[in-house]
Amino acid sequence: xxxxxxxxxxFARIAFLQILAYRLRYFTGIITYLVNVTVYYFIWKAIYRGxxxxxxxxxxxxxxxxxxxxxxxxFYYNNVDREIANDIQxxxxxxxxxxxxxYQWMQISQAAGESLFRLMMFTVPTGAVILLIYPxxxxxxxxxxxxxxxxxxxxxxxxxxxxxxxxxxxxxxQSVLGLIRAKYFLIELLSGLVIPINFFPDSxxxxxxxxxxxxxxxxxxxxxxxxxxxxxLASVLLVECAWALAxxxxxxxxxxxxxxxxxxxxx
Amino acid sequence: MSLIEVRNLSKIFxxxxxxxxxxxxxxxxxxxxxxxxxxxxxISFSIDQGEMVGYIGANGAGKSTTIKMLTxxxxxxxxxxxxxxxxxxxxxxxxxxTIGVVFxxxxxxxxxxxxxxxxxxxxxxxxxxxxxxxxxxxxxDQVLNLKRLLxxxxxxxxxxxxxxxxxxxxxxxxxxILFLDEPTIGLDVVAKxxxxxxxxxxxxxxxxxxxxxxxxxxxxxxxxxxxMIIDKGRLLFDGALAELRERLACKSQVLLELKEPGKVNPAxxxxxxxxxxxxxxxxxCQFIFDKRIVPxxxxxxxxxxxxxxxxxxxxxxxxxxIVREIYSRGGIE
Amino acid sequence: MRHLSILIHYFSQYLKARLEYKGDLLxxxxxxxxxxVASFGFLYILFHRVSSLQGWKFEELIFxxxxxxxxxxxxNVLSLNLYEFGERYIMEGRFDQVLLRPLHSLFQIxxxxxxxxxxxxxxxxxxxxxxxxxxxxxQPTVIEVFLFPLMVVCGVVIYLSIFIILxxxxxWFEDRIGIIPPVYNMIPxxxxxxxxxxxxxxxxxxxxIPFAFASFYPTTLFLDRREFQPxxxxxxxxxxxxxxxxxxxxxRGVKSYQSTGN
Numbered sequence: 115x116x117x118x119x120x121x122x123x124x125f126a127r128i129a130f131l132q133i134l135a136y137r138l139r140y141f142t143g144i145i146t147y148l149v150n151v152t153v154y155y156f157i158w159k160a161i162y163r164g165x166x167x168x169x170x171x172x173x174x175x176x177x178x179x180x181x182x183x184x185x186x187x188x189f190y191y192n193n194v195d196r197e198i199a200n201d202i203q204x205x206x207x208x209x210x211x212x213x214x215x216x217y218q219w220m221q222i223s224q225a226a227g228e229s230l231f232r233l234m235m236f237t238v239p240t241g242a243v244i245l246l247i248y249p250x251x252x253x254x255x256x257x258x259x260x261x262x263x264x265x266x267x268x269x270x271x272x273x274x275x276x277x278x279x280x281x282x283x284x285x286x287x288q289s290v291l292g293l294i295r296a297k298y299f300l301i302e303l304l305s306g307l308v309i310p311i312n313f314f315p316d317s318x319x320x321x322x323x324x325x326x327x328x329x330x331x332x333x334x335x336x337x338x339x340x341x342x343x344x345x346x347l348a349s350v351l352l353v354e355c356a357w358a359l360a361x362x363x364x365x366x367x368x369x370x371x372x373x374x375x376x377x378x379x380x381x
Numbered sequence: 382m383s384l385i386e387v388r389n390l391s392k393i394f395x396x397x398x399x400x401x402x403x404x405x406x407x408x409x410x411x412x413x414x415x416x417x418x419x420x421x422x423x424i425s426f427s428i429d430q431g432e433m434v435g436y437i438g439a440n441g442a443g444k445s446t447t448i449k450m451l452t453x454x455x456x457x458x459x460x461x462x463x464x465x466x467x468x469x470x471x472x473x474x475x476x477x478x479t480i481g482v483v484f485x486x487x488x489x490x491x492x493x494x495x496x497x498x499x500x501x502x503x504x505x506x507x508x509x510x511x512x513x514x515x516x517x518x519x520x521x522d523q524v525l526n527l528k529r530l531l532x533x534x535x536x537x538x539x540x541x542x543x544x545x546x547x548x549x550x551x552x553x554x555x556x557x558i559l560f561l562d563e564p565t566i567g568l569d570v571v572a573k574x575x576x577x578x579x580x581x582x583x584x585x586x587x588x589x590x591x592x593x594x595x596x597x598x599x600x601x602x603x604x605x606x607x608x609m610i611i612d613k614g615r616l617l618f619d620g621a622l623a624e625l626r627e628r629l630a631c632k633s634q635v636l637l638e639l640k641e642p643g644k645v646n647p648a649x650x651x652x653x654x655x656x657x658x659x660x661x662x663x664x665x666c667q668f669i670f671d672k673r674i675v676p677x678x679x680x681x682x683x684x685x686x687x688x689x690x691x692x693x694x695x696x697x698x699x700x701x702x703i704v705r706e707i708y709s710r711g712g713i714e
Numbered sequence: 715m716r717h718l719s720i721l722i723h724y725f726s727q728y729l730k731a732r733l734e735y736k737g738d739l740l741x742x743x744x745x746x747x748x749x750x751v752a753s754f755g756f757l758y759i760l761f762h763r764v765s766s767l768q769g770w771k772f773e774e775l776i777f778x779x780x781x782x783x784x785x786x787x788x789x790n791v792l793s794l795n796l797y798e799f800g801e802r803y804i805m806e807g808r809f810d811q812v813l814l815r816p817l818h819s820l821f822q823i824x825x826x827x828x829x830x831x832x833x834x835x836x837x838x839x840x841x842x843x844x845x846x847x848x849x850x851x852x853q854p855t856v857i858e859v860f861l862f863p864l865m866v867v868c869g870v871v872i873y874l875s876i877f878i879i880l881x882x883x884x885x886w887f888e889d890r891i892g893i894i895p896p897v898y899n900m901i902p903x904x905x906x907x908x909x910x911x912x913x914x915x916x917x918x919x920x921x922x923i924p925f926a927f928a929s930f931y932p933t934t935l936f937l938d939r940r941e942f943q944p945x946x947x948x949x950x951x952x953x954x955x956x957x958x959x960x961x962x963x964x965x966r967g968v969k970s971y972q973s974t975g976n
Contacts, residue, residue, distance in 0.1 A: 455973055498730075501723075
């Protein structure tokens, strides 16, 4: 087991070191997370001026939703799509194909390294500052915080697996920057990061139940706030697990297909 | 007054030492120790109109940095450069109209579009008249055989083809000086010869002053009467190639691999006494000689005829060896 | 004049190259449009559940959004190389070539490549403006009709200036991704009436990263919100100052260019 895992741990470590190399990006990253939470705090404050409860959220709950939503985003977010697209378009991929490791797992473990970095260097400091400034509520209960942590892990896998799929599109496209940008905005919206899913028009809510995106942000937050619990909780976690597996498999299959095309083209 | 005047030119880069490992990386986020790196260290020279000068040195010796300052890409840390009355960095907009530049490792043409489209874009950027453009293209075509390549996108050209197009592109606006950074790097023998022939004509017929850097001593031998050698940012030698040869014994070597293990008796070969002989092991031996005294063909002929040879390798003096030689003599003068 | 003709040449060259891959361009337009729709989703969903935002109607916010999107569209068309500057020009050393041509380096960076698909945003933005204006029964005066294109130009200049300054950072700090993405993602924050924010954010979005001057303030005259009039007339000044600053920072950066990419 250790010998098969060792190369992936090494990739995770490299990802960790690579992000450390850019200090300007690091500091701006922290600041922009703070600004994001602050802006949404004021937007919601303006919205809640007259109302006390909208769609089952009162103002303190909404602030908790927004703040925790951005704090966990510091953890699950990664740039795997860009990295892969870069590998493919710059032709670095040829060298990486020859390594005796799975390309998909290499990228996922690099994403894990990035997330570990983010957990230590982003989540903890930005989380601390946000908790100091804004009235964020604690998780509903011990069990909901445990389930929240598990669903966070799934959120990470789902996000990384989607990014892997997007990155591979570079095999078929001249430039994937547009696709990456579209994905960015779509995930921001459909994951429920900027607005809870139950605010959506009913038809969209139904749609999004059949999509993986709500498990990146909305579901973990609903679990955190105790709005999903009991029997429902178990089924949500199961669905998340299924999505994680399905997306990983889809990535594996897509990579298999795209790889053939890469080889035909001669990298 | 010379065309290119360089006085006490220096370029210092600031770098910092990255600490390694995870903890080191975290430290790097907060504290960094900067260090000065002298890439070019107080060099002076001048070049006259019509000269063709070779600028040589090992990797990282400061060649490219000098060229980049001469062409206005980099701002010198100290010292003065004057080229044709311009100060390259300050007067970049008007200065770049008077020079042509070719970097062997990178093309100046637009990657995705046909060569001729790049040429037309350059024509527009440099304000070249239709008549001049046609004339020059015609002239270049005679030596470089461009016509076939004009409608191919740059990314589909071979290295040699690309270099020919790049050379033509750099001369479209009739510059008075041509700077070349490693123009023959990675080219095969035929392509190299093609490029050299073209450069000779550009220098002799179009009267363009040429400064070229290279790794390849044979470029210099065939093209330049004058060479400058740079090492660790300092100018080690500036003068005629012949002069350098005279002062330094330029040693070449022949490596032999024998068909079967055995001991070679050099005396039995009847070789010139200046040739140094070494038996490296049972299978291989080495002759070190001066090309000016013994032509390599002659040596190889003797050796091959009188010994059971399986393989012969001829190695010329490299720039690194010349530089080492200069150092071991404690300077050239 | 020469610059204009070179610009046209650059554009037609680029268009020609892009049209060689028609399917690709089509996908690019489609993804670009999806991003636009998604970025609009927050407002749409929000107003599905609430009726006004601190006294601002949905249509008014659409108007601001449409204006910002129009400017942003032009900016996106020109900013392709800014986004990739650190990687393509600094780290791969392509900036050498730029400096060897007798044209200002910024001119070449902005006009050598275009994100053509973002013209979609200009169009969508204008449609949104038209829709909101019609719903709000806006009746622009003659002066307003003339001021409108000027405001769009100012908005584009402000967006460009902000990101040119951020791009210049690559001259001093080598980084493939750079710091543009996180700031780019803050653009939508300028699309809300600044009065919903506290003093700190108002200051940030007006005077530090003046997104509000490229989206909210320029629309206030057309929306008849008189209380913001001083800000409206400051828009050209802010554009001029940020443009000058961007040029100065850029030129400063070019001087520090180290040309290490090889």
